[in-house]
Amino acid sequence: MSVVTGLVSVTFRQLAPEEIIALAVACGMRAVEWGGDVHVPVGDLARAEEVARQCADAGIAVEAYGSYYRATGDFEPVLDTTLALGATRIRVWAGERGSAEEPDRAAVVDDLQRVAEIAGRHGVEIAVEYHANTLTDTLASAVDLFEKVPALKPYWQPPVGSSLDDALEALPALTPVTAHVFSWDDQGDRLPLAAKAELWRPVLGQLAGMQGTRYALLEFVRDDDPAVFAEDAATLREWVSAPG
Template sequence: MTMVIPGIVSATFKTRSIEEVLRIAKNAGLCAIEWSENHHIAKSDIELAKHVSILTQESGLEIAGYGSYYRLGEGMDIKPSLETAKALGAKMVRIWAGSKPSAALTEDERKALISELSKAVELAKQYDIVLNLEWHKNTLTDENESGLEVLRTINSPYLHTLWQPTQALSFEERKEGLRMILPYLSYLHVYYWDESGRRPFDEGLEHWREYFSVLEKDKKYYALLEFVLKDSEEQFYQDAAALKALLQKGV
């Protein structure tokens, strides 16, 4: 049976303190957390990262990853994010695959992003940290084929990907994209949106039952909640309960 660990993306509650996020995660009965670079543990704040590592462990939560905002093509240095993740005890760091739609890139622009990514992956290897691409619109991973090509081109155990249901794609396209990237998948960002925006997670249970059915058997994944309706703590608890109930039925 596939092991799917329910958790939280700390950026779900951007304005809440680290302690509050941990309290909410514990109250919701969740097991893992992705800590945000922009909202909770700034890159290069090594002492805070070490402190949060201890707090997280004391709360009984696993650290799924470090949500970095390093973005290809912006002339950024990934090293501070890697050093902070190492201090946090995170084995995975989320990064962004550029800032333009994949279809709008010239061949030279795409090659430049791939070259930069290759160098970032080599540096991450030195820290024994796996980089994970954000699966997102207006990046190299906005279309299934483009994202898969990036992963195959780099072809390194130190480059994997996250996955989330991209709104620009149909349900069937999302499900097929998830199936395509399974060999590279680390974990999932979990939420439900419709045309109007954020919705309660339980309205998307049929979609998520299908998504989870695609996952490889006998492999561990994190399923981390984010984008709660109206940033409501109470709604978050309802979403977490719905996610846990779905996972308890087996995937």
Template sequence: MKIAINTVTLREHSLEKVVSILSDNKVKAVEWAGDAHVPPGNLETAERAKSLCEQAGIECTSYGSYYQCDEQGQGDGPFRFNLGATVALDTAVALGVDAIRVWAGRKASADADEAYREEVARCLAAFCDQADSLGMTVHLEFHRNTLTDTVESALALMDTVAKGNLYSYWQPRHGIGIEENVADIEALGDRLSHVHVFHWLLKEDGKTVERRPLKEGRERWERYFAALRKRPQSRYAMMEFVMGDALDQLQEDLSVLRLINGAVDPYCTA
């Protein structure tokens, strides 16, 4: 797999600093997140991020748009910038990517009634068609409190939408064991595209999580990568979060990620 960074863990840094950090750590691929660095609709910023990456020889792999694929408009809290499908796609075009990440609604699968599932499927299908007209693939976030919070719900949604340019990211689910996470990887199969890498532990309250160094999760991630390698398609392993958002922790975690990956990938060699 190719090594990349998702910029959410660097959200306190400017575009220029993010690109500098990537270069310093010999990372040649980046997924720009829309929550801070490249907000949906800010085409000038997207073009600036693209230009900076081109100058540094860094590939923009995808755009983390946080579009939520329902009809409820702008969300609250971290999703208040959700401006809809066209704005998200226009920003991805300005960024120069051919892949865009979205969320499968804003409700946990257990809390979503059939009407809401149909709404998300309808919006997602329309989004996929619009993205396809731009030569773009669509990638669902495999995330709690959405309709992709379990592999069963994710597959059901993808089966309903039935679009050839629709894929799912993968990341570990909190509170379940290694074998269950491996089973999720195997169930997603060829629909699984890229991977968000981090090591979080669920606290005793069963709700909150604690970020930990990736080296503490090396054994489990080696199991995950072994399962992922059974599917030969090209994909990115994207470092998403590090403990304390600290740059020295990012450097350490990237070193561990490269060891887990089995060898230093051409995308991240010196």
């Protein structure tokens, strides 16, 4: 029944965690998904604990640990880092290939089921991004995956070139816990968030109408510029306060 605004930390790989937290506070954001490639590396438990403390001190929620786990390899360090960060959700990717190219879909599904069970024993959810080159590259494939692994939580973001109709079909089918919010043209060039009002206002309205807390996290701002982020954050806050 509410949408919490925030950002994906990898939006600013050039900034330190404390700078990202300060930016979030200054721009009225309430949550951060912390990336596992730069800001909270997998296995660096001391860094994870420090970022958790900094977030708590600033009143910023840890929305998730944004791992790059792809349903293969060693999951335990990812979970250990998540727990040190104080996150209760891990974002992973549904494999390493698109649904039409994956030669062993069952193996990806089985691994996602495995890690969801392991994480669940620690009170942690597993979420998968709606993303190209994974088993969530189409709505039909994503829905099939969530039916096979009911413990998984969906994320959503607009694929390049997708239409408003695509979004309004995907949202109720997936009921995502989080949307990664950005504004691209059909070639993938970044735009001011306000340029996609016709997409995001109804999307945020749908999120707001879903049961429980949902997150809208900014990502991919123009020129990776904090000043541009501040503009987009103001737009997002306005939309969330009065969704279309």
